[in-house]
Amino acid sequence: MDERIREHARILVEWSARIEAGDDVVVVVGMDAHDLAVAVAEQLGEKGATPVFTYSSGELTRAYQLAHDGEFEEADHELALYENADAVLALRGGRNTSATADVPSETRQQAARADQAVREARMDTDWVSTVHPNRSLAQQAGMAFEEYQQFAYDAIVRDWEDLAERMALVKDVLDDGSEVRIVKEDTDLTMAIDGRVAVNSAASVAYDSHNLPSGEVFTAPYATEGEVLFDVPMTLNGKRVRDVHLTFEDGDVVDYAAAQNESVLTEILETDDGARRLGELGIGMNRGIDRFTDNILFDEKMGDTVHLALGRAYDSNFTTENADEANDSAVHVDMITDLSEDSRMEVDGEVVQRDGQFWFEDDF
Amino acid sequence: MDERIREHARILVEWSARIEAGDDVVVVVGMDAHDLAVAVAEQLGEKGATPVFTYSSGELTRAYQLAHDGEFEEADHELALYENADAVLALRGGRNTSATADVPSETRQQAARADQAVREARMDTDWVSTVHPNRSLAQQAGMAFEEYQQFAYDAIVRDWEDLAERMALVKDVLDDGSEVRIVKEDTDLTMAIDGRVAVNSAASVAYDSHNLPSGEVFTAPYATEGEVLFDVPMTLNGKRVRDVHLTFEDGDVVDYAAAQNESVLTEILETDDGARRLGELGIGMNRGIDRFTDNILFDEKMGDTVHLALGRAYDSNFTTENADEANDSAVHVDMITDLSEDSRMEVDGEVVQRDGQFWFEDDF
Structure with missing residues (x-):
C-alpha cells in the first residue's frame, strides 16, 4: 500500500474523527475509493472500533432515481443505521464527477426531501468527509493522476x-x-x-x-x-x-x-x-x-x-x-x-x- | 448495459426476493459487482422500494481483522440496519477469491461469533444471495471471462x-x-x-x-x-x-x-x-x-x-x-x-x- 494512503487514513481516524475503541462507525465508500477504505479498515481495527461499510456511487443513485416515480419514501433502515452510529467517515471518489448529470433537478429535490431525516441523523454523529485522489478527480483538476495524488496528499497529510x-x-x-x-x-x-x-x-x-x-x-x-x-x-x-x-x-x-x-x-x-x-x-x-x-x-x-x-x-x-x-x-x-x-x-x-x-x- | 445483467437483476428482485413498493432493502455490493448493483438499483427504483447499499470486500475484512486485537464487539448500528430491513440482496463478486487467505482461522471465528446477532437478523429478512460473474470467478472456474459470463447467465436467467x-x-x-x-x-x-x-x-x-x-x-x-x-x-x-x-x-x-x-x-x-x-x-x-x-x-x-x-x-x-x-x-x-x-x-x-x-x- 502507498504509505500516503495509510497516513491519510490515520489522520482521518485519529485527528479528524477522534475514533476510539468501541465506536460504531459507518464508512461510506465511493466507487473508486477502495484503497483508502482498506487503509481505514486497518485503522479502525487497530482502534477496536466497529465499522459498517456502505457503498456510494452516482451511477447507482442515477439508476434508482431515474427509474423511480418520484414518490420517494424515508429509509427507515438507513435511519436506524445512522441513529446507532457514533461516527461517519465519507470517503468520496467516484469514476465520473458527472455521473448524475441527466437526473432532472426536480427528481433530485424529491429524493433529497425524503432523505432529510437520514441526513440529519448523519450530521448528529461525529462525521468527516474526505476525498480519495483518483483519476476522475485528477481529470476534473486538469492534472495527471500522479500529479493530482501528490497535490491531494500535500493538502491532507499535514501537521x-x-x-x-x-x-x-x-x-x-x-x-x-x-x-x-x-x-x-x-x-x-x-x-x-x-x-x-x-x-x-x-x-x-x-x-x-x-x-x-x-x-x-x-x-x-x-x-x-x-x-x-x-x-x-x-x-x-x-x-x-x-x-x-x-x-x-x-x-x-x-x-x-x-x-x-x-x-x-x-x-x-x-x-x-x-x-x-x-x-x-x-x-x-x-x-x-x-x-x-x-x-x-x-x-x-x-x-x-x-x-x-x-x-x-x-x-x-x-x-x-x-x-x-x-x-x-x-x-x-x-x-x-x-x-x-x-x-x-x-x-x-x-x-x-x-x-x-x-x-x-x-x-x- | 449488457441486457443479461438487467435480466439478472429483474429475476433477483421480482422472482427471487419478491420486492414490493415500500420495502426497505439492503443491497450488499461486492467489490466487483458494481454493474449488477446499477441494474438492481434500477429495478428497485421501478418497484418503489427503498435501498441502502453496503460494500463487501474480503480486502476490507482482512485489513480490519488482521489489525484488530480479536476482542470483536457486536455491531449495534449494523444490527439496527438489518432489524429494520425487509429484504437483503447480496451481490457476490470480489476480485480475488483468496482475499482473506492469510487471516488466522481463530481470528475469523472470533469475528464470526461477534457477528452472530447481525447474521441472524439478516436471515430473518427475505434474503437472497447471488453472484455477479466477473474475472475472479471466471479464473476460479478455469474459464475465459466471456465464457464464464455465458455459463453464469445460462444458470441464472431461466424460466x-x-x-x-x-x-x-x-x-x-x-x-x-x-x-x-x-x-x-x-x-x-x-x-x-x-x-x-x-x-x-x-x-x-x-x-x-x-x-x-x-x-x-x-x-x-x-x-x-x-x-x-x-x-x-x-x-x-x-x-x-x-x-x-x-x-x-x-x-x-x-x-x-x-x-x-x-x-x-x-x-x-x-x-x-x-x-x-x-x-x-x-x-x-x-x-x-x-x-x-x-x-x-x-x-x-x-x-x-x-x-x-x-x-x-x-x-x-x-x-x-x-x-x-x-x-x-x-x-x-x-x-x-x-x-x-x-x-x-x-x-x-x-x-x-x-x-x-x-x-x-x-x-x-
Whole structure:
C-alpha cells in the first residue's frame, strides 16, 4: 500500500474523527475509493472500533432515481443505521464527477426531501468527509493522476496540530475585532464581524470541522461596503465563471459583473433576498493547497486566499443571543480572491495579512 | 448495459426476493459487482422500494481483522440496519477469491461469533444471495471471462416458474416416498426419507430458497446403506479431492477412499459423530449448469446430478414432530455424483430418473 494512503487514513481516524475503541462507525465508500477504505479498515481495527461499510456511487443513485416515480419514501433502515452510529467517515471518489448529470433537478429535490431525516441523523454523529485522489478527480483538476495524488496528499497529510495553533491566532483576532477590510486591485471591501464567533476549521470534529482537508478560519460578516474582485476561476451551476466583481452598499450587492457567464451570477443573486448578502468570510490557510482544482473542498482552503459566500450563514458563527441575525438563503455560493500578492487584510485598522504573510510570520 | 445483467437483476428482485413498493432493502455490493448493483438499483427504483447499499470486500475484512486485537464487539448500528430491513440482496463478486487467505482461522471465528446477532437478523429478512460473474470467478472456474459470463447467465436467467413446477413433481414423489435408491457404476445406495419434507429450492423466498441460481430438490435421508462414488471433482478444505467412495452401514460411513487427498476425507469424518452420517440428499435440476466450476452455489445445482452431504441437516426438511431427528454436526460437506448416463434413481422401487431423464420427461 502507498504509505500516503495509510497516513491519510490515520489522520482521518485519529485527528479528524477522534475514533476510539468501541465506536460504531459507518464508512461510506465511493466507487473508486477502495484503497483508502482498506487503509481505514486497518485503522479502525487497530482502534477496536466497529465499522459498517456502505457503498456510494452516482451511477447507482442515477439508476434508482431515474427509474423511480418520484414518490420517494424515508429509509427507515438507513435511519436506524445512522441513529446507532457514533461516527461517519465519507470517503468520496467516484469514476465520473458527472455521473448524475441527466437526473432532472426536480427528481433530485424529491429524493433529497425524503432523505432529510437520514441526513440529519448523519450530521448528529461525529462525521468527516474526505476525498480519495483518483483519476476522475485528477481529470476534473486538469492534472495527471500522479500529479493530482501528490497535490491531494500535500493538502491532507499535514501537521494539523501546528496549523490549528496558527489558525487559533487568526480566530482570536476575528473574535476580538469589529471590522475586516480587504484591499487589493479592484478591491476595497469592509465587513462588520462584531459579535460573531470565528470557527477554527482544523479538519477535526474536536474543532467542529468536518472536512479533510480543511484549513480555514471563517466567520459571518454583515454590513458589507465597497467592491471586491474574485480572480480565482470557479464553476457555478455547472458553468465556468471568471473575474466576478461585486459592489456592496449597506450589506447588499448593488452592482455586479463577470468576465464570463455573468448570467449565472444573475440567477444566483435573484434567488432570494439573502442571496444578495454575504453569509461567510473564510480565510484560507492550508498552504498545501497551491492551486485551483475546481473542487471547492480544496479551493476554498487554499493558503493566502479569502473566500466570501453569498447566501446562507453557518450557525456555528453565532451565539444563542444573536442566532436570529444569521443570513438566511436557499444558496451558499463561495467565491475566492487571491491575497498572495499586492494585497492586505486589516482588522480594526491593523494589518493582519500583507502579500500572503500573516502578522505572526517571519516574512511579514 | 449488457441486457443479461438487467435480466439478472429483474429475476433477483421480482422472482427471487419478491420486492414490493415500500420495502426497505439492503443491497450488499461486492467489490466487483458494481454493474449488477446499477441494474438492481434500477429495478428497485421501478418497484418503489427503498435501498441502502453496503460494500463487501474480503480486502476490507482482512485489513480490519488482521489489525484488530480479536476482542470483536457486536455491531449495534449494523444490527439496527438489518432489524429494520425487509429484504437483503447480496451481490457476490470480489476480485480475488483468496482475499482473506492469510487471516488466522481463530481470528475469523472470533469475528464470526461477534457477528452472530447481525447474521441472524439478516436471515430473518427475505434474503437472497447471488453472484455477479466477473474475472475472479471466471479464473476460479478455469474459464475465459466471456465464457464464464455465458455459463453464469445460462444458470441464472431461466424460466424459474417452469422449473419450479417440474421440481414440484419431484418434491411430491419424495414427500410421498419412504426410500430412495441410486444405482450406477460403483454405486448402489439406499436411504430412508420417510417422514421428511422435501424442499423445492426454486431460487425464491416464496419457496424458502435463498440462492440465485438454485434449482434442486433436497431432503434429509437416514438409515443409509450401500456404496456411492462421487465422480465430480471438488475442493474440500482448500484441497482438490477426486473420486470419493463411501460405504454405509445402518446410516454410518464404515469405509471410505479417495483417488486424491484422501486425508481431507479423514479429517471431515473424524469431526464428530454426525459427520459420518448424511444430512442432505439433493437432486440437481438446473440444466443451465452443465459443468463443474469449483463453486458450490453452482455445482450442486447442476442438472442430472445428485449431491449428498455428510453432516448437518437443514431444519426445513423436518416437521415440528420430528425436528429432533435432524442430523447434527459441525460440518456440512456436499459431494456430487453424475447421474446423466448409465444410472437410475428409484423411489420405493419405481424408477424416477434414468440416464438423466425424469419420468415426466419425453426422453424417459
